[in-house]
Amino acid sequence: NAGVTQTPKFRVLKTGQSMTLLCAQDMNHEYMYWYRQDPGMGLRLIHYSVGEGTTAKGEVPDGYNVSRLKKQNFLLGLESAAPSQTSVYFCATFSGGAETQYFGPGTRLLVL
Amino acid sequence: RKEVEQDPGPFNVPEGATVAFNCTYSNSASQSFFWYRQDCRKEPKLLMSVYSSGNEDGRFTAQLNRASQYISLLIRDSKLSDSATYLCVVNRRGGADGLTFGKGTHLIIQP
Numbered sequence: 474n475a476g477v478t479q480t481p482k483f484r485v486l487k488t489g490q491s492m493t494l495l496c497a498q499d500m501n502h503e504y505m506y507w508y509r510q511d512p513g514m515g516l517r518l519i520h521y522s523v524g525e526g527t528t529a530k531g532e533v534p535d536g537y538n539v540s541r542l543k544k545q546n547f548l549l550g551l552e553s554a555a556p557s558q559t560s561v562y563f564c565a566t567f568s569g570g571a572e573t574q575y576f577g578p579g580t581r582l583l584v585l
Numbered sequence: 586r587k588e589v590e591q592d593p594g595p596f597n598v599p600e601g602a603t604v605a606f607n608c609t610y611s612n613s614a615s616q617s618f619f620w621y622r623q624d625c626r627k628e629p630k631l632l633m634s635v636y637s638s639g640n641e642d643g644r645f646t647a648q649l650n651r652a653s654q655y656i657s658l659l660i661r662d663s664k665l666s667d668s669a670t671y672l673c674v675v676n677r678r679g680g681a682d683g684l685t686f687g688k689g690t691h692l693i694i695q696p
Contacts, residue, residue, distance in 0.1 A: 513688070516686040573634065579628050
């Protein structure tokens with residue numbers, strides 16, 4: 474039982490390059506989330522999904538796209554990376570109700 | 586007013602002391618409340634849920650005051666390993682758009 478996993482753990486991109494971050498969960502949770510965390514800013518919600526085939530925008534969605542083709546996977550894409558997207562990205566899952574969220578270990582992204 | 590507000594600290598506390606953090610939230614319809622712990626360069630992890638009646642887990646005590654819209658965390662007999670950032674977290678509607686996180690309070694336990 475791996476819980477929530479993220480790949481890659483670390484990546485360096487040049488401005489304008491694209492990449493996809495993968496979040497995978499084996500907890501059968503309906504809801505999945507992508508956050509970014511920057512110094513002094515706390516966790517900010519980028520996009521989320523309430524189930525397979527659904528996505529919705531969070532607080533800071535610009536520059537990112539997501540897909541949830543399978544219940545267990547939630548992909549975060551950067552089509553044209555910018556230095557402002559240098560951050561730590563966390564994926565989280567949620568079963569609903571009064572339950573709490575479970576986080577993946579994070580992906581550190583550096584955009585040069 | 587920010588949705589969830591915390592004193593960022595840092596709180597520098599000697600080992601063995603008692604330390605308390607408070608957090609305020611703005612949405613009176615908030616339904617559930619949590620304290621998370623985040624170690625440097627790691628993911629946030631649930632420390633404890635916060636119930637209206639107050640709850641205790643070992644050296645940690647959490648309390649909720651709905652009337653004043655604040656949540657507290659008390660750590661007794663602090664250990665060096667308690668050094669971390671503590672995030673106050675609120676589930677605003679019990680709904681799908683996730684939890685609202687405070688920016689965290691940084692705690693440093695000094696030997």
